[in-house]
Amino acid sequence: MITDYKKFDLFGKTLIQKVDLKPPFEFSFPVAEQACFLYMLKGEMDYQSGDDHLKIKTHQSLLLNCLNSGKQIQSNDSDRNGEIVIVTFHKDILKRIYDREIPQIFKPNNQASNQSRGAINNDFLIQKYIDGLLFYFENPTLVNDEILVLKLKEIILLLAQTQDAETVQVILSQLFSATTYTFKQVIEANLFSQIGIEDLAQKSNLSVSSFKREFKKLYNDSPANYIKNKRLEKAAELLRVSSGRITDIAFDCGFNDLANFTKSFHGKYGVAPSNYRLKVEE
Incomplete structure (x- = not known):
């Protein structure tokens, strides 16, 4: 479970996070056009994606892209709390801050292009970077x-100079390569x-009726009901771990009407969002 959560947003998106965790915990990365640099401040975590498994220990780090599904970090070590710092590379933010030319580190090289993660052998400068955060x-x-723009550019420069620069x-570079998403990846x-x-139907290259049939077949639920429940679950999580305004949380979770969000939240959890937060704090 999450015991403490802090973050910094840049241009409306989460850029840097610090998460304190008490095992057992499990987090699945949503499919998105982004990559993440994870640094283990304390404890250990297990990274898993299909048959790929890697243990990340204290002061070790991991770089992964989120263009494919199935990526997950977890820990079942009940004796050791964990602290993780995460820096997220959003494709649109990178394009914005490098308005003239994207750095070479984001351009494809001659290596195989299907690698989705890499353990980073941290050097002194990366550890000092984390200290700065x-x-x-x-x-x-x-x-x-x-x-925040300077800190984002700094970690990119540091990663480009490590012995793992090719990885x-x-x-x-996959952030700027053409990517074909599966149906589930579009939804997630x-x-x-x-x-x-x-x-969503248009993004999946399907008619609305075909999209609904495919959705029902894969998720055994209607698109509207499934998506609403996922958004409410995310909102409940943010109410538990953050002090953000309820209006902002509703918007961040995909609701564009506060009254509708409040009514839907009450229908699922039996209390209004504000009362839900108060119950958690008791």
Whole structure:
């Protein structure tokens, strides 16, 4: 379970997170056009994707892309709490901050292009970078967009200079390569977006009626009901671990109407969002 959660947003998206975890915990990465750098401050975590398994120990890190489904980190070691720092590379943010030219590290090289993760052998500079992030988490009033852009560019430069630079380039370059999504990947990538069933059908290259039939076959539920439940579950999680405004949480989870969100939340959990948060804090 999550015992403490802090984050910094850049241009409306989560850029840097610090998560304190008490085992057992499990987190599945949603399919999206992004990659993540994970640094294990304390404890251990197991990374798993299909048959691929890797143990990440204290002060070790992992770089992975989220363009494919099935990626998960977990820990069942009940004796050791964990702390993880996560830096997320969003494709649209990278394009925005590198408005003239994307760095070489994001351009395909001659290596095989299907690698989805890589353990990073941390050097002194990366550890100092993490120390710097911890300073900002302790002093959040000092953080602004300019600093976050600098911190994002800094970790990219550091990763490009590690002995694992080729692996880093293979993984990060996939963000700017053509990617074909499966039906499930389209759903998972857009669960919390402000789009409707018609848009999802279009992204899946299906008519609305064909989309609904395929959805029912795979999820044994209607698209509207399944997506609403997933969004409410995400909202409940954010209410538990963050102090964000309820309006912002509703929007971040895909609801564009606060009254509708409140009514739906009460229908699922039996209390209004504000009362749900108060019950958790008791």
